[in-house]
Amino acid sequence: MSFFLEVLLGGTLAGVMYSLVAIGFVLIYRASGVFNFAQGSLVLFSALTFVNLTERGIPFVVAFIVTLFVIFVLVLLIDALILKHLINRSVITLFMATLGLSYVIEGLAQTVWGTQVHGLDLGISDAPINFFGIMLSKFDLFATGIAGTLVIILSLLFSKTRFGISLRAVADDPLAAQSVGIRLNHIWILVWTVAGFVALVAGLLWGARLGVQFSLSLVVLKALPVLIIGGFTSIAGAILAGLIVGATEKLAEIYLGGIIGSGIENWFPYVLAILFLLVYPTGLFGQKQVTRV
Amino acid sequence: MFLFSQARQYVEQYQDEKRIFRLKEHRILFIFGLLIAFLFVPFVGPDYLFNAILVPFLVLALAGLGLNILTGYTGQLSLGAAAFMAVGAFATYNLELRIPQLPLLVSIFLGGIIAALAGIVVGLPSLRIKGFYLIVSTLAAQFFVPWLFTQYGWFTNNNASGVITAPRMEILGYSINSPVGHYLLTLSTVVVLTVLARNLINSQYGRNFRAVRDMETAAITIGIPVSQTKLLAFAISSFYLGIAGALWAFAYLGTIEADGLDLNRSFQILFIIIIGGLGSLTGSFLGAAFIVLLPILLSVLGQAVFGQAIDQALLQNLQKIIFGGLIIYFLIKEPEGLSRLLRNLYHRLRKWPLRY
Numbered sequence: 001m002s003f004f005l006e007v008l009l010g011g012t013l014a015g016v017m018y019s020l021v022a023i024g025f026v027l028i029y030r031a032s033g034v035f036n037f038a039q040g041s042l043v044l045f046s047a048l049t050f051v052n053l054t055e056r057g058i059p060f061v062v063a064f065i066v067t068l069f070v071i072f073v074l075v076l077l078i079d080a081l082i083l084k085h086l087i088n089r090s091v092i093t094l095f096m097a098t099l100g101l102s103y104v105i106e107g108l109a110q111t112v113w114g115t116q117v118h119g120l121d122l123g124i125s126d127a128p129i130n131f132f133g134i135m136l137s138k139f140d141l142f143a144t145g146i147a148g149t150l151v152i153i154l155s156l157l158f159s160k161t162r163f164g165i166s167l168r169a170v171a172d173d174p175l176a177a178q179s180v181g182i183r184l185n186h187i188w189i190l191v192w193t194v195a196g197f198v199a200l201v202a203g204l205l206w207g208a209r210l211g212v213q214f215s216l217s218l219v220v221l222k223a224l225p226v227l228i229i230g231g232f233t234s235i236a237g238a239i240l241a242g243l244i245v246g247a248t249e250k251l252a253e254i255y256l257g258g259i260i261g262s263g264i265e266n267w268f269p270y271v272l273a274i275l276f277l278l279v280y281p282t283g284l285f286g287q288k289q290v291t292r293v
Numbered sequence: 294m295f296l297f298s299q300a301r302q303y304v305e306q307y308q309d310e311k312r313i314f315r316l317k318e319h320r321i322l323f324i325f326g327l328l329i330a331f332l333f334v335p336f337v338g339p340d341y342l343f344n345a346i347l348v349p350f351l352v353l354a355l356a357g358l359g360l361n362i363l364t365g366y367t368g369q370l371s372l373g374a375a376a377f378m379a380v381g382a383f384a385t386y387n388l389e390l391r392i393p394q395l396p397l398l399v400s401i402f403l404g405g406i407i408a409a410l411a412g413i414v415v416g417l418p419s420l421r422i423k424g425f426y427l428i429v430s431t432l433a434a435q436f437f438v439p440w441l442f443t444q445y446g447w448f449t450n451n452n453a454s455g456v457i458t459a460p461r462m463e464i465l466g467y468s469i470n471s472p473v474g475h476y477l478l479t480l481s482t483v484v485v486l487t488v489l490a491r492n493l494i495n496s497q498y499g500r501n502f503r504a505v506r507d508m509e510t511a512a513i514t515i516g517i518p519v520s521q522t523k524l525l526a527f528a529i530s531s532f533y534l535g536i537a538g539a540l541w542a543f544a545y546l547g548t549i550e551a552d553g554l555d556l557n558r559s560f561q562i563l564f565i566i567i568i569g570g571l572g573s574l575t576g577s578f579l580g581a582a583f584i585v586l587l588p589i590l591l592s593v594l595g596q597a598v599f600g601q602a603i604d605q606a607l608l609q610n611l612q613k614i615i616f617g618g619l620i621i622y623f624l625i626k627e628p629e630g631l632s633r634l635l636r637n638l639y640h641r642l643r644k645w646p647l648r649y
Contacts, residue, residue, distance in 0.1 A: 035425055081621075082621055082625070085625040086624065086625060089624075089628075091424065091425060092368070092370050092424075092425075093624055093628065095370070095425070096563070096567055096620065096624060097620070097621050097624045097625075099560070099563075099617075099620065100616070100617040100618070100619075100620030100621040100624070101617060101621060102617070103613045103614070103616055103617030103620070104613070104614050104617035104618055104621070105617075106610075106613055106617075107610040107611065107612070107613030107614035107617065108610075108614055110606075110610045111607065111610045111611065111614070115606050115610075221432075221556070224428075224429065224432065225429060228426055228429045232425070260444075261444040261445070262444075263440060263443075263444065264440065266436045266440060267433055267436035267437040267440055270429055270430075270432050270433030270436060270437075271433050271437070273429045273433070274418055274422075274429055274430050274433055277418065277421070277422045277426055277429065278418065278421055278422075281421055281422055281423070281426065282426065283426070
């Protein structure tokens, strides 16, 4: 029983890392209706930039701020060169554009910063600690703490600041928001930057665990089923779904993996997502789609 | 221009309207092109041309054709194209292995059928899940299929490294195990399937596909069986992809492992149809040609500019940037892709030297 609990809790905590990536998606989807496949490459790009800065002896905080600034510039470019020209196009077109964008960012990041693997030490060990008889990874607990803080900051941002309220207005009805004087473009740039910030945090945590390398951009594939289970528009959904995916993935690997073979964690979340979708076609917390002719 | 005069070629019967090429000049050009491809190229081309350019081009074009039927014509975004290719390749391999008396062409065909069945299974969620949420079922296939083929040794005949190799490549007793043989096999398959696809698109089924793509709700109200149409699109698309997979494995590479047909291959095929033109059969060919030629062009250019071969990793990253940039460019400027550019050029030329 305690082994089961250990697997369950360990998986749940690992799921937090998926949620972190998924939150970035949700932010952008809510504000602009763009399903941003490039979120994964943003994670890679920001982590690579950060690591290369710190390896050149720049202190943590400065490197963090510089990276944020670089992300901001990148977002300005994305907005001016891509998003502005794709207004009113179908969601699938926008998705494919971000797919192209992810290729550009990945190629760019690796051309500029090289393809070697960088280690990243945040000063937190991955050592297990004893928690009421259950061994939990210290690093996972730390990541959970960071994710929790991030979510609190984001929800404060959305409920208390002018920007957040504008954002919610845009998410609710872009046309009405524009007519009361909210500038869509500014909101988009800000949201993409916030999503970039989330990507940076996720990139640091994932990078500390896996090493900063190309495979970081593949976390997007882990975040997709999370996003789909949670629904595209809900941060709470993203978190809950992340926990569900993390927990079931680990449980399946241990209890099901012995029967049908190992290495199922690549596809298991997707099958889980399909099962969820058959019951909730727009995810757990997704907005109901109304179709009109 | 004199070659492309439309004069005195009237459409008088419905039958004429349905022809693949309405103009006589087009038909002549098409037959002429086929004659060159079948009778001239095999005798003069060097092996490199077949192995590295023509065969992959034709196979990728076929795969693009398959994905285009699903994504371009029916509007169901799929990120699992390579999974169906893998199903086709492994099914063909196992059919040849376990029923040795089956002719090669029959087992390739049956491989396509098995891929089509897999396509129907993957397409089933599309009846309930719409739009974006659908990518989850194609992605599930994309991750599940290579896992299945790697995990269970039965599929690879218990090969230690999970590799399958080409069966004996012969048709009616003639060995086609040469670059030219591979080329002719691929070419004939692609020509036949392209003509079939053209007719399919022009038929009632093709119009149903487009109706579902353009507005599903409206399609329902005018009585189009949306569920059947979607499943049919999945099945036919997977059939094409399955055959493309078998050709990719046996006519192009010779040996293949399941991981060789991963998500990146799916993206590549998606890029082929975006760059070539969504919802255009010509586009699949143009996109495939582009994607096969660009890396060669880049390395030649690199050689010329820097005087030495560029570092492989750098080359790959440059390719990524160029592909990504082009995708964005095409989506913004020319959503109908290269095929539209070609059509514009053609109309310009036909009226040349007049502008309108």
